[in-house]
Amino acid sequence: MERILVVDDDPNIVKFVTLNLSEAGYRVAAANDGREALQRLKETPCSLAVVDVMMPYMDGLELTKAIRDEYDIPVLILTAKSHIDDKAEGFKAGTDDYLVKPFEPKELIFRIEALLRRYKTEGEADSIRLGNVSIYPDKYTVEIEDKTYMLPLKEFELLQLLAAHPGQVFSREQLIEQIWGVFYEGDERTVDVHIKRLRTRFSKLTADFTIKTVRGVGYFLEPVL
Structure with missing residues (x-):
């Protein structure tokens, strides 16, 4: 400890x-x-x-x-x-x-x-790889086929968390606590907005992963093998 x-x-x-x-x-x-x-x-x-x-x-x-x-x-x-x-x-x-x-x-x-x-x-500097997608926590960047993309901070942190635990379902409450902090006073719909932005952004860039919804529960990232 x-x-x-x-x-x-x-x-x-x-x-x-x-x-x-x-x-x-x-x-x-x-x-x-x-x-x-x-x-x-x-x-x-x-x-x-x-x-x-x-x-x-x-x-x-x-x-x-x-x-x-x-x-x-x-x-x-x-x-x-x-x-x-x-x-x-x-x-x-x-x-x-x-x-x-x-x-x-x-x-x-x-x-x-x-x-x-x-x-x-x-401190986890190792990259997260999803097919041709590489996520670099230390640089806050995403690389896809030799192109580098800079995301807004909360979008990046949300993507990093989901990508680090592929297949694991996170509730909106868990995502709020992990990304925005336990004392965040905003609406949980903030998560929905950021998920929508990530889906829109990466649907045009790669088919190596998808972010899926578990109705009434939350979201998870699924690598496409």
Whole structure:
């Protein structure tokens, strides 16, 4: 199971987060400030960092920048601030997600799971081949008979997910969670729209796969052998 780095100068927050992460099956490395956090990362590989903004010596934004310079792991910022400018500064520093205190433990776990899943997917650099179609997750491109195509991000992620699991039926709810995230507030019809766009796009380019509908359930990709 992954190890999570928890960084906060409030020992009660560290204890609270550590307890909930441990109950969820994660291992935890704890630090009380940014400098200690960087030392922890040198000593112990971690899969994700949960970082408080307001800390002595090195605040959470500085720490996030330092992590970005040396490590390829997601960073989730914790803060009592909710102003949009503070959030903007966090994302400029390189954070992947933002959670405002007080928060529910389940929401923290959901966000951590989503970030780990996203990073795992992005790290899968091997291409996916479907006949003459090659999908390159690391470059976000699709090649068909020596021609390269760039897709809108959500279309690409949807195609990649379906192509990585040929024959597996995904419900609309599962696709929303995997591609748009568990906190997406839009309509599930978004999935239908993106599936229609993929079908329209690739029906003109290849016959090596089709995206099929399971009525009342969802969609799956079927390679044409």
